[in-house]
Amino acid sequence: MKKMIIVWILSLMPLYCQAALPLGIRTIDVRPTGCETEGPTLGAITLAIEEGVAPYTYFVDENVRAFTNDTSTLFSNLRVGDYRLRVEDSSEPTQSVEATVPVGGPEPLSVENIAISNPVSGGANGSIVFTTNGGTDPITFTIDGRSQGNSGAFVGLPARVTPPYTIVVSTNDNCPSSTFAIPLVGEEVTSFSFTVVVTPPSCNPKTPSIVTVQATGGVSPYRYSVDNGLTFQVSPVFTGLVAGLYSVVVIDSVGTRVRQDIRVGTVINP
Secondary structure: OOOOOOOOOOOOOOOOOOOOOOOEEEEEEEEOOEEEOOEEEOEEEEEEEEOOOOOOEEEEOOEEEEOOOOOEEEEEEEOOEEEEEEEEOOOOOOOEEEEEEEEOOOOOOEEEEEEEEOOEOOOOOEEEEEEEEOOOOOOEEEEOOEEOOOOOEEEEEOOEEEEEEEEEEEOOOOOOOEEEEEEEOOEOOOOOEEEEEEEOOOOOOOOOEEEEEEEEOOOOOOEEEOEOOOOOEOOOEEEEEOOEEEEEEEEOOOOOEEEEEEEEOOOOOO
16 A cells, blocks of 8 residues: 655745835924913924834934834924924834924014103103014003003103103013003203294305204204295205295294294395
8 A cells, every 4th residue: 555645845935024114204283482371481393203113213403302112202492483303213224304394473572762752841742652573463552551552652641750650561472561660750941942044145146045944942853934834844954945035933842833034035126
């Protein structure tokens, strides 16, 4: 009887390495900078890594931050600006991917260019004017608790030193308000007058003359007129005036007017 020999041959199949899936980076949350009740807060970026081979290494603006076996990471304490992020995995060869993520937020509110004009002659004619920079609209203004709307110009103020005027500027992003106190000291006006200098033409008497008005006293700035107050200009120099009689009027910033008649050139009958 013949014996049947069965031989089982085990074939070892080669194991093929599967290529790493493409590495991806995804921004899942960006927290802008802002302000809370306790003060300013900084921004943050939260990332998620898609595919690739762990562990990953994270770079933010060339400053390395290494994490192991982590598919999500948080970058915090970021100020306003654009951040270049790069992620590298552990595959062979190493894969890397980059992304630029902006972190927004309000600029700090500041008060600038404060101009103060003290009231004069016991009147309510003082002013406090300033500009603001930064913050988030709408920006509101109050003086002694009274709303001034959206303007940094407080006018028509009487003198007050104790207590001074309290001005508060608030922004719409929960950032701290700017509060400052300004006194206004009353001033007495000195006597208001002016002189006129007429520069005649060098040769031809029919050539227009130049008139320069020099004001003293009162409250500057001044406005000037040579037509009895019908029209005014801020320059004290008038050119192109032909020979004749003129009524010069000067008015200061609190409304005091001074008038003087002058003769320019030589009036020549036709």
